[in-house]
Amino acid sequence: MKIRNFSLLRPLGLLLVVACAMVACTSSSPPAAEPKFKVALLSPGPVSDAGWNALAYEGLLAIRDQLGAEVSQAETKTPAEFEEGFRDYARRGFALVFGHGFEFQEAAAAVSPDFPKTTFITTSGNTVRPNVAPLRFMLEEATYLQGILAAKMSKSGVAGAVGGMAIPSVESTFLAFEAGAKSVRPEFRTIRSYIGNWEDVGAAKEAAKAQVQQGADFLIHNADAAGLGVFQVAKSNGIFAFGTNKNQNDLAPEAVLASAVIDIPGAFVGVAKQVRDGTFHATITKLGMADGVVTFVLNPALASKIPQATRDQIEATRQAIVSKKTIVPSAEF
Amino acid sequence: MELELFTALCTAAVAMAVPLLFAGLGELLAEKSGVINIGLEGMILLGAFAAFAVAHATGSNAAGLAAALALGGVWGLGFAYFAVVRGANQIVVGTAVNLFATGLTGVLYRSIYGVTGTAMTIEPSPTIALPGARSIPILGQALLNQTPLTYVCLATIPLMALFLARTRAGLELKMVGENPNAAATHGINVARTRTSALVACGIFCAAGGAYLTLDYTHTFVEGMSSGRGFIALAIVIVGRRRPAGVLVAALLFGFVTALQFHFQALALGIPFQFFLVLPYVATLALLALNAGDTNAPAALGKN
Numbered sequence: 295m296k297i298r299n300f301s302l303l304r305p306l307g308l309l310l311v312v313a314c315a316m317v318a319c320t321s322s323s324p325p326a327a328e329p330k331f332k333v334a335l336l337s338p339g340p341v342s343d344a345g346w347n348a349l350a351y352e353g354l355l356a357i358r359d360q361l362g363a364e365v366s367q368a369e370t371k372t373p374a375e376f377e378e379g380f381r382d383y384a385r386r387g388f389a390l391v392f393g394h395g396f397e398f399q400e401a402a403a404a405v406s407p408d409f410p411k412t413t414f415i416t417t418s419g420n421t422v423r424p425n426v427a428p429l430r431f432m433l434e435e436a437t438y439l440q441g442i443l444a445a446k447m448s449k450s451g452v453a454g455a456v457g458g459m460a461i462p463s464v465e466s467t468f469l470a471f472e473a474g475a476k477s478v479r480p481e482f483r484t485i486r487s488y489i490g491n492w493e494d495v496g497a498a499k500e501a502a503k504a505q506v507q508q509g510a511d512f513l514i515h516n517a518d519a520a521g522l523g524v525f526q527v528a529k530s531n532g533i534f535a536f537g538t539n540k541n542q543n544d545l546a547p548e549a550v551l552a553s554a555v556i557d558i559p560g561a562f563v564g565v566a567k568q569v570r571d572g573t574f575h576a577t578i579t580k581l582g583m584a585d586g587v588v589t590f591v592l593n594p595a596l597a598s599k600i601p602q603a604t605r606d607q608i609e610a611t612r613q614a615i616v617s618k619k620t621i622v623p624s625a626e627f
Numbered sequence: 628m629e630l631e632l633f634t635a636l637c638t639a640a641v642a643m644a645v646p647l648l649f650a651g652l653g654e655l656l657a658e659k660s661g662v663i664n665i666g667l668e669g670m671i672l673l674g675a676f677a678a679f680a681v682a683h684a685t686g687s688n689a690a691g692l693a694a695a696l697a698l699g700g701v702w703g704l705g706f707a708y709f710a711v712v713r714g715a716n717q718i719v720v721g722t723a724v725n726l727f728a729t730g731l732t733g734v735l736y737r738s739i740y741g742v743t744g745t746a747m748t749i750e751p752s753p754t755i756a757l758p759g760a761r762s763i764p765i766l767g768q769a770l771l772n773q774t775p776l777t778y779v780c781l782a783t784i785p786l787m788a789l790f791l792a793r794t795r796a797g798l799e800l801k802m803v804g805e806n807p808n809a810a811a812t813h814g815i816n817v818a819r820t821r822t823s824a825l826v827a828c829g830i831f832c833a834a835g836g837a838y839l840t841l842d843y844t845h846t847f848v849e850g851m852s853s854g855r856g857f858i859a860l861a862i863v864i865v866g867r868r869r870p871a872g873v874l875v876a877a878l879l880f881g882f883v884t885a886l887q888f889h890f891q892a893l894a895l896g897i898p899f900q901f902f903l904v905l906p907y908v909a910t911l912a913l914l915a916l917n918a919g920d921t922n923a924p925a926a927l928g929k930n
Contacts, residue, residue: 339849340849485892486899495848496642496843507632507889507892508889519848519851542746
């Protein structure tokens, strides 16, 4: 019996290896370009989320196509996996590794002294080392405008915000939304709920339903793939929702009023160029509306539902943000 | 308003409980036959994906459900081949199923719908109001105005209890789980009985997955089973491996999950993490209250 068990481990082991390989890695080689500039991405969730992770993957592909780099991507969920992912890529000679989110900064800092030739970029955070730097997207500037829009159009004066995990970068977008809303309607309330992960569409749905039950008639999410559940609740209750990170207006054209959008591909290519050319300096880089990296995109199919005066006010505020006359509040991190 | 809130809570509880119930009932059969299947999570995910992909391609949710059930059965058969026929460690096989399902659904989803995802949606399965849905307060809405798959799930519970207690096949199944050698000397084919239980387990899990995509979320997201398979494992233990116990545990978990989102929405100023753990605390509490007889088959997990 024991011997049979042992022989069985081989097919099972193979199965495991295949499964792990399938989920973890997607590599692709560019046409011959020497010397090889290698760039990798660690994403906290599936890159098929049509949102935060999908954008990073598009950024990685843009680096491949525009700079002829060899690229690779892996999905990592836990702090131990973050660190192992960074180490693995650095050991294999990758010049640049992106950790996609606030949660990657500790792992990047821990690994960085061992691999001085590799640059580690986290797409949020405040940790800076000689070869570690955060790239911060000021999505808050666009969620601030969403807040104004919600406050102007809401009947109940209550909005619901559904987050994946309560990491500072997510909390900050909600904080700015709330500030925007209060700037035009001081008594406006925003209910925040978190589901504890980024994939449970059903949980996001229940969270949003509970908020609607409490009077919310606008919904905003920052829950990546799970955010789809929020759009469904908006749709079935005949209320509006806002898209986050990617232009999500077409995911539920009758419910998504506007999206706060980050041009991650453009930003990724910019950083990758600097690293390749040796001009990169480790510092906190903030990219927002003034840089054209963050935009506020109205859903053309629903734009007619917004009163002209409100649209004018949003445009005026947008220009004030771009010209730095209005400073959008964000969480300290 | 209070009544309305309670109705919403109960409706959400049933919706959250159905996938857990399906997977839990499948696990109950497998465990009664003496096999631990920790691959529920992967089987749910596969069922969810198959149901979604086929429903999306054909426009028929019934076709999606049929595909999911068929795949679930095949997957159960595969599990049985390794764990029963070849006598491999059941925990290892279950782990392999979970990892393989995560990889397979991810690769297939990306190759069919694009790597960065396009957020496909399908038509929700219709709900059918049974007589009394409007007239009975709270429970009428929660239990009698549901999708067909929900009714099937709820109807399975008494049927399974009857099957285990009153039918020859049910008694044979339990005998195999308690003492496979004695069962074999009575002319019961142990391998065949366990294989049948595992095929049924696969079908049940796939039904739970199909419910997630067809009836509940109308979309597919990688990893969307989000640990439901593991909760279902716990629910089987909390429910003392009895269909009615599994029902109570699943409904409790569903109810407290729905409740905690309502607590979060009340904005009481309490950290949300406190609410997120509530369903698990409630499940543990039920387990503690009900401590003692685990009702575990004597040969559970042994080859």
